[in-house]
Amino acid sequence: MATKSLLARKKLMAKAEEQLKFLSNGIFKDELPTFKDQLEKINDFPLKPKSLEILQLNLGYMCNQVCEHCHVDAGPDRKEIMTKETMQQCLDVIKTTKAHTLDLTGGAPEMNPNFRWFVEEAAQLGVKDFIVRSNLTIIRANKKYYDLPEFFKKHKVHVVSSMPHWTKGKTDKQRGSGVFDKSIRALQDLNAIGYGLPDSGLQLDLVYNPSGAFLPSNQEALEQDFKTALKEDFGIEFNSLFTITNLPISRYLDYLIASENYEDYMYKLVDAYNPAAVKNVMCRNTLSISWDGWLYDCDFNQMLEMKVDSPVQHIKDYNEEQLQDRSICVSQHCYGCTAGAGSSCQGSVV
Amino acid sequence: MSDSYYDPKDLRKFPKITDWSEELGTKFFDYYGKVFEKGALSEREKSLIALAVSHVVKCPYCIDAYTQDGLQRGITKEEMMEAVHTGAAIESGATLVHATQMMKKYDKLSH
Numbered sequence: 250m251a252t253k254s255l256l257a258r259k260k261l262m263a264k265a266e267e268q269l270k271f272l273s274n275g276i277f278k279d280e281l282p283t284f285k286d287q288l289e290k291i292n293d294f295p296l297k298p299k300s301l302e303i304l305q306l307n308l309g310y311m312c313n314q315v316c317e318h319c320h321v322d323a324g325p326d327r328k329e330i331m332t333k334e335t336m337q338q339c340l341d342v343i344k345t346t347k348a349h350t351l352d353l354t355g356g357a358p359e360m361n362p363n364f365r366w367f368v369e370e371a372a373q374l375g376v377k378d379f380i381v382r383s384n385l386t387i388i389r390a391n392k393k394y395y396d397l398p399e400f401f402k403k404h405k406v407h408v409v410s411s412m413p414h415w416t417k418g419k420t421d422k423q424r425g426s427g428v429f430d431k432s433i434r435a436l437q438d439l440n441a442i443g444y445g446l447p448d449s450g451l452q453l454d455l456v457y458n459p460s461g462a463f464l465p466s467n468q469e470a471l472e473q474d475f476k477t478a479l480k481e482d483f484g485i486e487f488n489s490l491f492t493i494t495n496l497p498i499s500r501y502l503d504y505l506i507a508s509e510n511y512e513d514y515m516y517k518l519v520d521a522y523n524p525a526a527v528k529n530v531m532c533r534n535t536l537s538i539s540w541d542g543w544l545y546d547c548d549f550n551q552m553l554e555m556k557v558d559s560p561v562q563h564i565k566d567y568n569e570e571q572l573q574d575r576s577i578c579v580s581q582h583c584y585g586c587t588a589g590a591g592s593s594c595q596g597s598v599v
Numbered sequence: 600m601s602d603s604y605y606d607p608k609d610l611r612k613f614p615k616i617t618d619w620s621e622e623l624g625t626k627f628f629d630y631y632g633k634v635f636e637k638g639a640l641s642e643r644e645k646s647l648i649a650l651a652v653s654h655v656v657k658c659p660y661c662i663d664a665y666t667q668d669g670l671q672r673g674i675t676k677e678e679m680m681e682a683v684h685t686g687a688a689i690e691s692g693a694t695l696v697h698a699t700q701m702m703k704k705y706d707k708l709s710h
Contacts (some may be wrong), residue, residue: 414673415673416675418675419675459670459671461670463667463670465671466671466672467642467672470641470642470643470672471672471673474673516611
């Protein structure tokens with residue numbers, strides 16, 4: 250398993266333009282319809298936003314893990330980190346936004362040196378749902394993070410954590426050796442102070458994305474399997490499981506190409522294309538803000554450097570009304586959000 | 600034409616069998632879909648049964664399909680291999696139980 254990002258390894262698929270070129274050629278030249286073709290068929294091109302509900306802030310690409318399928322290409326060698334100045338600009342936007350959910354992601358957002366300051370400030374602004382996407386192992390990575398569960402509780406943060414399987418073998422294969430044991434310990438720490446327990450008001454959700462070149466199955470059935478196994482084996486409880494389809498970008502695209510699974514995977518996504526999922530794809534109710542303040546339709550478009558198609562492109566010029574007039578940027582990776590029951594950072598959408 | 604009797608890409612063409620017999624093909628796919636819905640057995644249990652049978656009937660398309668289906672459902676490789684052994688045990692048992700016929704015939708014909 251690689252210990253460095255694609256960027257540090259100078260791999261071709263570290264470059265957004267190369268990924269987009271790859272996704273627009275080959276089978277999408279003459280065999281399969283492009284995502285734009287599909288939207289045109291249902292008169293949904295250009296794709297337009299609905300009411301803004303979620304502001305997702307990427308606090309930086311630095312992470313203590315180097316997961317095989319990471320769409321961010323995050324890792325310890327990534328130095329892109331949101332500054333306090335940009336965080337302040339985000340806080341100013343949060344004060345006036347119509348969005349009800351604030352979603353912090355990374356990398357490991359907790360590794361941003363101003364993470365706690367930002368959470369303390371943002372928690373006072375009356376956001377209805379305040380999410381931190383925690384990779385769990387960060388809580389056990391270093392003594393300075395041991396009190397994160399208490400910190401989350403104090404600020405009523407909704408914790409969403411990745412967990413690819415309830416067994417050690419599958420989890421460690423995707424996320425690195427030792428990740429499963431640390432994640433279990435972190436989940437137990439969170440449970441110990443009430444997270445994930447009925448009626449505690451402390452929401453703990455897990456995110457499942459497949460550990461290979463296949464699509465996720467039914468979210469409800471998987472949630473039940475996760476709940477049964479984690480409870481029986483480790484006494485762990487959680488609220489909901491979100492299934493997320495791996496999108497063919499960055500490290501996952503690199504994996505698909507290297508393992509000769511790319512074409513089959515794209516066929517699977519296109520065969521599973523569900524027009525009903527287009528109605529609720531997350532780019533229609535979300536804005537993604539990068540570590541350096543640029544605005545994107547979603548975290549995936551951020552990684553592909555596809556900035557919003559709007560005169561307003563940076564948080565310093567934020568104008569929600571103008572942004573709502575934009576057309577959403579799409580490419581073939583978008584098939585990942587419309588396969589089967591659909592996929593988003595909040596799980597299935599159909 | 601492919602040089603092989605089995606081409607993995609043909610699995611995607613399976614629904615096309617209705618082109619040559621719409622009524623029977625449609626009835627088959629309706630039946631197939633209904634069988635795999637959650638009932639007294641879970642979809643997960645049915646997936647493992649399908650995987651075991653796929654091996655017994657030696658259908659490479661089915662093996663591909665139900666290995667992938669199992670992965671999607673979070674079924675582990677240990678569970679998959681146990682299912683295959685279950686199918687194999689029944690298949691070899693079905694061969695071996697015929698040994699009683701051999702033994703009966705042998706005894707009848709021998710002094």
